[in-house]
Amino acid sequence: MTDLISVNHALLRILSEFKTLPAEKIDISDALLRTLAEDIHSPFDLPLFSNSSVDGFAVCASKDLRAGTRGNFTLPVIGDIPAGVQTTLRLNRGETARIMTGAPLPEGADAVLPVEDTSYPYRDSSAPLPSEVTFYRFPAVGENVRPRGQDVQKGQKILSKGRKLQPQDIGMLATLGLDRIPVIRRPRIALFSSGDELLTPGIPPQPGKIFDANSYSLGLLAQREGAEVIRLGVARDDYQAVLDLFEKAINAEADLILTSAGVSVGAFDYVRQVLEDHGEVKIWRVNMRPGKPLTFGYYQKVPIISLPGNPVSAFVGFLVFVRPVIAKLSGLEPTAPPTLPVMLEHPVLSDGRESYLRAVVQKSPQGFIARLTGHQGSGNLYSLVQANALLIIPAGVKSLPAGEIVQAWLLDNEPLPVLEKFE
Ligand code: AMP
Ligand code: MG
Numbered sequence: 001m002t003d004l005i006s007v008n009h010a011l012l013r014i015l016s017e018f019k020t021l022p023a024e025k026i027d028i029s030d031a032l033l034r035t036l037a038e039d040i041h042s043p044f045d046l047p048l049f050s051n052s053s054v055d056g057f058a059v060c061a062s063k064d065l066r067a068g069t070r071g072n073f074t075l076p077v078i079g080d081i082p083a084g085v086q087t088t089l090r091l092n093r094g095e096t097a098r099i100m101t102g103a104p105l106p107e108g109a110d111a112v113l114p115v116e117d118t119s120y121p122y123r124d125s126s127a128p129l130p131s132e133v134t135f136y137r138f139p140a141v142g143e144n145v146r147p148r149g150q151d152v153q154k155g156q157k158i159l160s161k162g163r164k165l166q167p168q169d170i171g172m173l174a175t176l177g178l179d180r181i182p183v184i185r186r187p188r189i190a191l192f193s194s195g196d197e198l199l200t201p202g203i204p205p206q207p208g209k210i211f212d213a214n215s216y217s218l219g220l221l222a223q224r225e226g227a228e229v230i231r232l233g234v235a236r237d238d239y240q241a242v243l244d245l246f247e248k249a250i251n252a253e254a255d256l257i258l259t260s261a262g263v264s265v266g267a268f269d270y271v272r273q274v275l276e277d278h279g280e281v282k283i284w285r286v287n288m289r290p291g292k293p294l295t296f297g298y299y300q301k302v303p304i305i306s307l308p309g310n311p312v313s314a315f316v317g318f319l320v321f322v323r324p325v326i327a328k329l330s331g332l333e334p335t336a337p338p339t340l341p342v343m344l345e346h347p348v349l350s351d352g353r354e355s356y357l358r359a360v361v362q363k364s365p366q367g368f369i370a371r372l373t374g375h376q377g378s379g380n381l382y383s384l385v386q387a388n389a390l391l392i393i394p395a396g397v398k399s400l401p402a403g404e405i406v407q408a409w410l411l412d413n414e415p416l417p418v419l420e421k422f423e
Contacts, residue, residue, distance in 0.1 A: 004287040006395060007320060007354045013283060014296050014321055017303055020331040021255065023182040028173050031165050033226055034183040035331040040159040042176055045149035050105045054114040054144045055123045056098075057133055061111035061141040063093040068140035080129045081106060098129060111139035162331055184331035187256060189222045190249030191215065192232040194242060194262040194271055195309060200234070213311040213381060214260040221318045222258065225326040230254060237268035246274060246299045255329060257302055258322060261309025263295045271306050275299060287395055289353040290378035291317040310378035316356045316390065319409070342370040342391070342408045347401050354395040358387035361408050370408055387411060 005013075023037035052058065059075070061067035079089040079097040081104065089097055089106035097106055105112075115121045119134035152158065158176065159169055165183070173181060198212040199205070212234055219229045230252045235242045242262065249257045262271035263284070275281050275297045283296040290313035295306040305325070307317040324334030342361050350357075359370040370391055374383030389408040393400065400406065 004285050004292070004353075005283065007286055007288050010283050010286045010294070010296070011321060011324060014305070015324060015328055015334060017282075017296075018256075018325055018328045021185045021187060021329050024185045025180045025182050028170050028179060028181055031170055031173075031181060031183055032167065034165055034186070036159055036161055036163040036165060036169075037182040037184050037331065039157055039161050040173065040176070040178070040181070042152045042154055042156050042158050044176075045154045046152035046175065047146050047148055047150060050148045051102055051146050052099045052105060052112045052144060053101060053146050054112055055100050056112040056114040056144060057096040057118055057120075057135070058091060058099045058105060058109035058112045059096050059139065060091050060093050060108050061139055061143070064138065066138040067111070068138065070137045073135045073138055074132055075135065076132050077130055079106065082125055096133060096135075100125060105145060110141055110145060112144040113137070113139045114144065162333070164332055184329075187227045187326050187329040188230060188252065188254050189227045189326070190230040190232055190245075190252055190254035190257045191219050191222065191259070192235050192245045192249075193260050193309075194235040194237065196237040196268070198234045214307075214309070214314045217311065217315055218258060218260060218307070218318055218322075221315070222322070222326065225323055226330055227326050235259075235262070235271075237262070237270060239270050239274065242270045242274045243278070246278070246304075250300060250302060254302055256322075256325065257299060257304040258307070259304065260307045260314045263293045263306040263308065271295070275304065275306075279304070287353050288316075288320070289351060289355045291320070291356075292353070294321065296321075308378070311381045312358070312384050313378040315381075315384060319390070320356070337409045337411070340368055340389070340408050340410060341405050342368040342389070344391075344400055344402050344404045344406060345369045345371040347399065348372065348391070348393065348404075348406075349399050350393040350397055352396055352398050355393040356390040356409070357393060358383045359389050359391045359408065360387060361389040361410070368408070370406070 066073055075096040078095045081087045081097055081099045083100045083102040087104055087106050091106050091108035099112055113135050115123055117136050120130050193212050193214045197209050199209045201211050219231060222229050232245045232248050235245045259271055262269045279298040279300055281297040285292055286294045291308055293308045294317050297304055305322055307314040327334040357376055358373045360373055361368050361370045373386040389410050392407045
């Protein structure tokens with residue numbers, strides 16, 4: 001068919017129509033999995049000040065010949081430094097001060113002996129300060145000291161623009177004293193399903209009707225990718241109903257309109273008709289299975305991706321086309337899901353379109369092996385529920401024998417089940 005374009009071509013064309021959204025400033029506590037919009041440099045050294053890594057007694061080791069030696073050494077205790085204080089204490093050779101973990105080293109100190117290596121092994125800060133303490137060994141220079149700047153130097157780049165922020169990154173930002181940071185605004189995706197047959201779950205089935213699956217699976221896929229989803233419900237198979245929801249999407253300032261169904265050649269497939277009258281259809285029909293009637297275009301100036309109505313087609317279409325678009329809008333690299341080479345457990349037939357087949361991938365002594373789940377009809381969601389991967393059969397391939405290696409997209413981050421135990 002002349003108007004079928006390849007998956008890769010369609011994806012590149014679609015991606016070329018999107019650019020990264022602008023930045024906004026948000027609280028670090030809200031920044032999980034958001035994309036950093038600017039490089040972050042450290043405003044200071046870390047640690048900020050040299051401090052003790054143990055509860056112990058600080059000394060000047062560099063000026064003391066006993067440094068690093070064993071023996072009993074009794075020293076006068078001239079001060080007490082709890083964590084969180086600024087100390088004005090100065091240590092001279094032969095003196096010591098009690099110091100707690102994280103407390104700043106007094107001037108002159110360069111080593112700390114842990115309390116357990118002394119005659120005063122009490123960690124409790126309510127233990128009275130002794131006037132002298134016996135060391136059972138003398139610490140070496142630098143022992144149990146976390147010097148200023150050991151981890152990070154002032155001005156050093158800590159996190160790069162484009163980073164998808166993880167909890168440890170946010171802990172780091174807090175360590176730098178930052179509370180609000182610039183991140184890329186979340187994409188706003190207006191979502192609706194279409195079709196007179198669709199019912200909302202929670203009521204008994206009705207003759208000729210089915211329950212709307214796509215509003216849920218697509219909405220949650222989009223949410224999982226970090227988008228803000230504007231749920232517009234279901235458009236009836238009616239020109240005006242579809243038009244009304246497009247208008248709602250415009251009013252909600254959507255960055256992308258995502259719809260399912262109504263883009264085939266059926267008499268009631270109005271989504272495509274509305275686009276032709278009030279926008280533009282740029283791509284229609286892609287050489288893939290499931291998911292051929294994928295449509296990309298514009299309603300007025302807002303980009304729209306219309307996925308086929310069958311729930312598996314919609315799901316696969318989302319992973320192939322919408323996920324990378326959300327990534328690009330969010331300032332992330334539009335990468336594919338994790339891919340694994342797997343061996344077919346049985347022969348596989350395809351129809352020459354680039355196919356995404358539902359499969360279970362398991363680890364075996366021979367490596368990862370794959371077997372298709374259930375009937376591959378694009379309306380059969382259960383075979384997707386049973387799958388942990390999609391096998392990608394390239395365009396032009398109509399059959400593959402058992403033992404062939406194909407690429408698999410892992411559907412989630414669950415560990416793969418082990419088929420046979422082996423050491
Ligand atoms: P269409 O693209 O409108 O021809 O729909 C293709 C098939 O997908 C039909 O069998 C529809 O009933 C089904 N379908 C459409 N939308 C949904 C939906 N939101 N949830 C479940 N099935 C749907
Ligand atoms: Mg329909």
